[in-house]
Amino acid sequence: MQKGQITKALSGFYYVTDETKTIYQTRARGVFRNQNLTPLVGDYVEFESDNVQEGLIQKLLERKNELSRPPVANVDVGIIVMAATDPAFSTQLLDRFLVMLEAKHIIPYIVVTKMDLLTEAEKQLILSYQSDYQTIGYQMMLMEEAEDDRSEQLETLFKDRFSNQLLVFIGQSGAGKSTLLNVIDPSLELKVGETSRSLGRGKHTTRHVELIKVFDSLIADTPGFSALSFDEIEKEELSEYFPEMWDRRAECKFSGCLHVNEPKCAVKKAVSEGDIPEYRYADYVLFFEEIQNRKPRYKRKGESS
Known part of the structure; x- marks a missing residue:
């Protein structure tokens, strides 16, 4: 079994580059479809190939993100x-x-x-x-x-x-x-x-x-990045993605403080004292309300979380 990284996807083919910089044209096993898995450019994979024109991806290795x-x-x-x-x-x-x-x-x-x-x-x-x-x-x-x-x-x-x-x-x-x-x-x-x-x-x-x-x-090679809605983020975790707020979470009176309506909130105190920019906090509240007011998203059968 060989290992490499998918560096190009085009018309159902996946081009895998191994550690010697050799590029193999491969296809994905049909079982991936049944498992609701789609190989992505950037994936590390295990594949089999007798020549650079015909290979088969056998396994997707664990992703750190996608x-x-x-x-x-x-x-x-x-x-x-x-x-x-x-x-x-x-x-x-x-x-x-x-x-x-x-x-x-x-x-x-x-x-x-x-x-x-x-x-x-x-x-x-x-x-x-x-x-x-x-x-x-x-x-x-x-x-x-x-x-x-x-x-x-x-x-x-x-x-x-x-x-x-x-x-x-x-x-x-x-x-x-x-x-x-x-x-x-x-x-x-x-x-x-x-x-x-x-x-x-x-x-x-x-x-x-x-x-x-x-x-x-x-x-x-795709500079576009259009996923700007917060469909995958819950309001309880939003402050994790504002480092200056996450660093102050232990100073809030309530352990589950959401930094919006709670009393004795260290984040709101830092905003009032100028230690957190007001515009950053305003954006946090805007995003929080956007997540709170979004319509529920129901998963289709077989869709992973």
Whole structure:
């Protein structure tokens, strides 16, 4: 039995790369369908193959996480790309991305583009956000549009920080995800402002996900990340995904404090004293109410939890 990682999925075939970097074209055993399992790009698998054109995946090894949009497993880092302007910077959208990544145990890294388009007052506001998020424990890189500067910053980032990691790029439309990917690796030739035909994405193309090797990292070639609802998160666990709130849970009067209506809540106290930014708490309450008010989701027969 051979072992490898699925690095591309296309038209029912799974392309598995083994430790010698040899790529095998494989199919999945029919039993996976009966078990309601679908192999994903990023999965580590056991497979059998007599040649590189004909292989059969026999077993999916345990995943540490999975995303549904894009469908990728075993993601290490989520690079959140936010524009400083055009479109306007949104802490609510950023916090939504952060919660989604935290819930999947994916390390977030924030990149803010278009800093050179800001007035001095606008720049100071973004710098204050950077200070807040870095105090919480998140890394935030501020980036201008100069090509040479960006190239050097990103090359350093990928070589020093993200070596041997599987990454996804996520963020708001128009923030410059494709532009950044092109700076990292110009051979990708991603179309800026439109869907990339070369990587098989678009309304009328075959569903196609692929891991692209950049330096010593693997990047999922689908920068889109549309799973922004909190269907899989319960209100009781939401504060786990706000690190500054989770760190204070033991100081609340009630052990199951939800940090909304309870008295003697350490989180609300920290907000009132300026130790937790008001906008972060407002986003927490917004997400809490969204989860509380969502319609019940009933599982179909045979669907796993």
